[in-house]
Amino acid sequence: MGAFLDKPKMEKQNVHGEGNGLRYGVSSMQGWRVEMEDAHTAVIGLPHGLDPWSFFAVYDGHAGSQVARYCCEHLLEHITTNPDFKGGVGEEEEPSVERITSGIRTGFLQIDEHMREMSERNRSGSTAVGAMVSPRRIFMINCGDSRGLLSRGGTVHFSTQDHKPNNPLEKQRIQNAGGSVMIQRVNGSLAVSRALGDFDYKCVSGKGPTEQLVSPEPEVYAIERCEAEDEFIVLACDGIWDVMTNEQLCDFVRSRLQVTDDLERVCNEIVDTCLYKGSRDNMSVVLVCFGGAPKVSPEAVKRESELDTYLEGRVEEILKKQNDDGAPDLLHVMRTLASESIPNLPPGGELASNQMHCLSLSLSLRLQDPDILFFRGFS
Numbered sequence: 001m002g003a004f005l006d007k008p009k010m011e012k013q014n015v016h017g018e019g020n021g022l023r024y025g026v027s028s029m030q031g032w033r034v035e036m037e038d039a040h041t042a043v044i045g046l047p048h049g050l051d052p053w054s055f056f057a058v059y060d061g062h063a064g065s066q067v068a069r070y071c072c073e074h075l076l077e078h079i080t081t082n083p084d085f086k087g088g089v090g091e092e093e094e095p096s097v098e099r100i101t102s103g104i105r106t107g108f109l110q111i112d113e114h115m116r117e118m119s120e121r122n123r124s125g126s127t128a129v130g131a132m133v134s135p136r137r138i139f140m141i142n143c144g145d146s147r148g149l150l151s152r153g154g155t156v157h158f159s160t161q162d163h164k165p166n167n168p169l170e171k172q173r174i175q176n177a178g179g180s181v182m183i184q185r186v187n188g189s190l191a192v193s194r195a196l197g198d199f200d201y202k203c204v205s206g207k208g209p210t211e212q213l214v215s216p217e218p219e220v221y222a223i224e225r226c227e228a229e230d231e232f233i234v235l236a237c238d239g240i241w242d243v244m245t246n247e248q249l250c251d252f253v254r255s256r257l258q259v260t261d262d263l264e265r266v267c268n269e270i271v272d273t274c275l276y277k278g279s280r281d282n283m284s285v286v287l288v289c290f291g292g293a294p295k296v297s298p299e300a301v302k303r304e305s306e307l308d309t310y311l312e313g314r315v316e317e318i319l320k321k322q323n324d325d326g327a328p329d330l331l332h333v334m335r336t337l338a339s340e341s342i343p344n345l346p347p348g349g350e351l352a353s354n355q356m357h358c359l360s361l362s363l364s365l366r367l368q369d370p371d372i373l374f375f376r377g378f379s
Contacts, residue, residue, distance in 0.1 A: 003034045008275060014264045019044035020054050021291055022133065025263025028284035029271045031239065037061030038237055038284040039072035041130070048080050050134075056286050057130030060146045060237035062190075064124030067197035070115060071126055075196075078114070079107030079132075094136050097222040104132070104141055104220050109209055112196050112216035125190075125198030128218065129160060131233050131288065138225055138233070143218040144192045146237045149246050151254065153229040156246045158221065162238075163194035170194070177204045179213040186213055194218075232257075233288040236270075239281030243274050244348060252348030253287065258300035263287050269349070276352035303344045311337070 009030040016025045022044065030036040039059040046053040055076050061068030079085055085103025108128075115122070127144020140148050142160035149159040163170055165181040170193035174186055179201075182188035186201060194215045201214035210217040234249060244252070252273070256266045271283045318333050338351055345351060 004032045004280060005034060008032045009036075010272075010275070012268055012271065014268065015040075015042060016264045017042060017044055020052055020133070022054055022288055023263055023293075024056060024286060024288045025265075025267045026284075026286050027264065027267030027271045029275065029282070031275055031283055032280045033282050035065065036282055037065040037068055037124075037126075038239075038282045039065070039068040039126075040284055040286055041072050041076060042286060043076060046076070046080055048086065050080070052135050054133045054288075055130065056133075056233070056235055056288055057128055057141075058146055058235045058237055058284050058286055059126045059128050060144065060239075060282070060284070061124055061126040062192075062195075063198075064122075066119075066122055067115060067124045068126035071111065071128060071196055075107065075111050075128065075130075078111040079104050082106045082110055094134055097137070100132070100134075100137075100139060101220045101222060104139065105218060108143060108196065108216050108218045112202075112209065115197060116199050116202070122197065123200055125192075125195040125214070127163075127192055127195050127237070129235050129237075131235060133225075133233075133288070136225060138223045138230075140221045140223065140233075141218050143194045143196065143216065145241075146235070147241050147246075148233060148235045149250060150223060150233050151231040151250050152226060154231070154254070156250045158223055159246050160221070161219065162241075163192055163219075165191070165193045167193065173211060173215065174213050177207055177211060177213045190214065227291070229292055230290040231293045232290060234285065235288075236285040237282065239279050239283035240270065240274050240285055242281060243277040243279045248348035250348075252346055254294050255300070255346045255348070257289070257294040258297045259304050261296050263289060273349045273352050307342075307344045311342070314340075314342075 013028045014026060024042055026040055026042055028038050028040060038061060041057040043055045045051045046055060059068035059071050082103055084106040127146045129146035129148045130141040131148055132139040138150060140160055142148060145162040145164060147160050147162060150157045165171060165174060165186045166184045171181050174181055174193060179187050185191050186193060190201060196216050198214045202212040204212055232253060234253060253266060256269055267285050267287050270285050274283055315333060318336050
């Protein structure tokens, strides 16, 4: 379940880069959790003759950060060096879908067994969601309940499926291994049915690694690239998806890309918005943009400026109607704004996503701690 802090840690870790016709940004925040258990990978140009390829992933650890951190550093190596994957390197044509898919799967199983041999006492585990981008294809990879999506032509073209214990096929495997699903958890405890690590759930005698209570096997989806329509990939842990749907996040990202080409800023806005919407988990997001991603629009920038001006003025109006005695009623201000029909709010983020508004509100009220806005039940 995890313990919570009295106040969220809002400092962020950011990374950005570009190459192979891609641009990416990363943001992660500890949030309300006592420990930061997420990790991420972003690599442009893969080893062993795969310079035009790239790899991105988010790892959401539980019961500790050890497995997530180890996967962050070594999963790609296990994928690209195993015989199944290497068999296609050096061919003039891109390796077959079957060969790459098999190599990715083998890499997951190998790293899981390697971690088991390193430390039988390690009880932590981690989900993994990733994207391997070749010149011709996008390989979306998922093991657990983190999620990845591809935006193409203005809509969610593809998203991975969460591995939850109550999914029929997952539940069947768990029961075949002698386990049960209670309160939507493996044996009433673990909330994911596939993960790396979690070796307490992988010790059923006579069952292979993919037949255990918790399986380390990823699902791998091969998608042909569409140069003209591919916009962006989002990879994120469940701290993001707990409060935003695929469509909401996709619409939000698209709207922010029309305001700024700073991908770190967009990722930071995703994380902040999810915190303000009520996420209580660690939050990590990787945003990978293709050439077809939305571009900054003067009209969108103008609307954003007008929105900030409108909100600042509206806050002043609400404050003037309050009594001058005592501290301003912040919750009343936020609830009043939330009840109004405000034009040009970012889709998917609504009022919670406007950081400039929240900051200007804090300054207007002359607060010592602007974070107080988000800790009094408004989401």
